[in-house]
Amino acid sequence: MQNTAQGQTTRLGALRDAVGAAAGAVLGLVPHVLHHVGIIAGAALLTGAGGNAALYVVGLVLSVPMLRRIHRRFRTWIAPAIAAGLFTAMFLVSALVVGPAISDGSPAEERDPAPSPTGQHNEHHS
Template sequence: MWHTVVGAVGLVMGLLPHVLHHIGLLAGTAFVAGSGGTALFGALGLLASVPMLIRLYRRFGSWVAPAVGLLVFAAMFSLSAFVIGPAISGAEGDVTTPSPAPAVDHTDHPGH
C-alpha cells in the first residue's frame, strides 16, 4: 500500500508542471515560468524527497548518505532547470538583446 501511495505522489509531482499550464493562458504561465516557478518546483521536489532522505539516514545510520542525496538532487534539479529547460524552450537567457539598428547608407544623398 505504501509503495502505491509513494508512486502516486511521484506521478502527481511529475505531471504537476504540465497540468499547471492548463490553469489559464496567463495564470498558468506566470505561475510556473521564471525564477518563481523554478523555486516552487525546487521546494516541492525537496519536500517530496524527505521520505527518501529519512530512509537513507535509517539505512546507513549517518547524515552522510542524506547529504549526498541532497547534493545529487540539487545537481540534477540545477541541470534540469538551468541547462535542459532553456535548451528545450529555446531561451538563451531572461534578458533579450535588442537587434542592432540598420546601417544608414549615405551614398545616395545629394551634397555628400
C-alpha cells in the same frame, strides 16, 4: 527463492523496495514535468525563478521520507545529504540546461502568434 518464512520476507522486502523505487522515480520526475506545464497552469505561477524555486522546494519536501529511510539505513546524515545534493544538481540541470535547450528562448511577446481562424475569416469580409 526459498519458500520459507525468510524467503517470503525477502520477496516482500524486494517488492516493497521495488515499489518504493518506482514511486521515488515518479516523484523525482514530478517537479521536472510540472516545470514545463507553464502554458497550462499559468506562466506566472510555474515559470521563471520563482516557479523553479517553488517546484524545487516541493520536490525536496516530497523526498523527505526517502531521505529519512536513507538516514536509518546508513545511520549517518552524510548519505541523505549526498542524495539531497544529487537532487539539487539534477534539478538545476533540468531548470538551467534542459529547459532552455528545448525552448526557443524568445519571450512570448516576440514569438509569431498562431494563425487565428477568425482572423482569416474576417479578411474576406472587408
